[in-house]
Structure formats: C-alpha cells, structure tokens
Amino acid sequence: GQNIDQPTEMTATEGAIVQINCTYQTSGFNGLFWYQQHAGEAPTFLSYNVLDGLEEKGRFSSFLSRSKGYSYLLLKELQMKDSASYLCAVRDSNYQLIWGAGTKLIIKP
Amino acid sequence: DAGVTQSPTHLIKTRGQQVTLRCSPISGHKSVSWYQQVLGQGPQFIFQYYEKEERGRGNFPDRFSARQFPNYSSELNVNALLLGDSALYLCASSFTPAGVSEQFFGPGTRLTVL
Numbered sequence: 001g002q003n004i005d006q007p008t009e010m011t012a013t014e015g016a017i018v019q020i021n022c023t024y025q026t027s028g029f030n031g032l033f034w035y036q037q038h039a040g041e042a043p044t045f046l047s048y049n050v051l052d053g054l055e056e057k058g059r060f061s062s063f064l065s066r067s068k069g070y071s072y073l074l075l076k077e078l079q080m081k082d083s084a085s086y087l088c089a090v091r092d093s094n095y096q097l098i099w100g101a102g103t104k105l106i107i108k109p
Numbered sequence: 110d111a112g113v114t115q116s117p118t119h120l121i122k123t124r125g126q127q128v129t130l131r132c133s134p135i136s137g138h139k140s141v142s143w144y145q146q147v148l149g150q151g152p153q154f155i156f157q158y159y160e161k162e163e164r165g166r167g168n169f170p171d172r173f174s175a176r177q178f179p180n181y182s183s184e185l186n187v188n189a190l191l192l193g194d195s196a197l198y199l200c201a202s203s204f205t206p207a208g209v210s211e212q213f214f215g216p217g218t219r220l221t222v223l
Binding site for chain 1: 144150214216
C-alpha cells in the first residue's frame with residue numbers, strides 16, 4: 001500500500017527554526033510537494049523536490065532523499081502567521097498525488 | 110487573473126440526497142483534480158480530468174462521478190449521500206496532469222450531510 005507519515009503536531013517559538021519530517025512509501029515516485037494549509041482554507045504550494053538535495057525558497061527550505069524515502073521542510077525565523085498545517089504529498093507512478101495527514105504547527109510567542 | 114473558483118462555498122444536504130459541486134480552473138489550465146478532505150486529515154484523491162477525459166480515479170464508490178466540459182470547467186456529483194460524505198471538497202487545476210506543474214487549489218466547498 002501507499003503510505004505517507006508526518007508528525008501530527010509540533011510546537012515552536014516565534015523567531016526559532018523548526019523541521020517537519022515526512023517519510024513515504026509509494027508505488028513509484030515523480031516528485032514530492034509541500035503545501036501549507038491554514039484552518040478552513042485551501043492548501044497553498046510551498047515547494048517541490050524531484051531530485052535529492054535541498055531546495056531553498058526564502059525562509060522555507062525542503063530536502064529530499066529518494067533512497068531513504070524521506071523529506072523535510074525547514075522553516076526559519078518563525079512568525080505567528082506560520083501557524084498552520086503543513087502537508088507532504090508524493091506524486092506516484094500514475095502521477096496522482098498521495099497526501100499525508102498533515103502536521104499542525106503551533107507557534108508560541 | 111482569477112484563481113480556481115468553486116461553487117457553492119457551503120452546502121447542507123440530508124442523507125440520500127444528491128449534490129453537484131462546480132469548479133472553474135485557472136485560465137489556460139486543462140487539468141482538474143477533485144479531492145475530499147475530512148477534518149484533521151490530508152486530502153484524498155477522487156478524480157483527475159485532462160482534456161475532458163478521466164485520467165485517474167481514487168478509491169471512492171460509484172456514487173461519486175465527475176465530468177469536464179469543453180471550457181475545462183468540471184462538476185463533481187455525489188449520489189445517495191451518507192453522513193460520512195461530510196467534508197471539504199477541493200478542486201485543483203494545473204496546466205498538465207504530469208510533469209513539474211504544481212496544482213492550484215480552489216477555496217473548496219464544505220458539504221455537511223445531516
């Protein structure tokens with residue numbers, strides 16, 4: 001079966017750094033996406049990795065290791081507005097997105 | 110430019126009824142995907158359409174059906190509604206169904222089945 005695992009909830013302090021991990025087992029791999037979703041809103045695209053390594057985009061970075069079936073999203077200089085759920089999704093061999101349940105990130109002052 | 114639009118935003122139905130949800134993709138996007146998101150979970154893939162043809166179907170019963178029109182808009186139909194169908198239904202559009210194009214999500218339709 002296909003499976004994507006993320007921690008259910010994480011707490012961090014404003015101004016700090018947090019790393020959200022994602023491990024996956026899917027039928028084929030055609031890229032990994034990270035999305036941000038605020039409560040009651042639609043997911044918004046954050047990053048895309050298809051090759052091993054680190055992709056940096058401002059305060060957000062995403063890392064991929066295909067051999068380990070592992071990715072992480074790194075958020076720096078945390079702001080209160082970063083409080084949201086972070087969803088990891090893998091595009092499988094049929095080019096369909098398989099989603100994790102999401103990690104709820106709580107930012108404290 | 111307008112993003113992905115969905116209608117209605119909220120809907121309340123009773124068990125056994127039928128519902129039709131609508132989605133208009135971003136201009137120029139030819140692929141539309143439908144997802145169901147239950148509270149506290151990630152989206153679950155229902156259908157993907159590209160150029161008016163079904164390109165993928167998730168693990169949902171035959172009560173769920175969809176279609177894509179010549180202008181690339183799409184409808185999702187759910188028959189014989191069950192309480193468990195209560196969820197946020199998300200539509201996402203992309204230029205192509207494959208490759209590196211990301212999906213852009215609409216605001217969703219929140220369906221409540223009583």
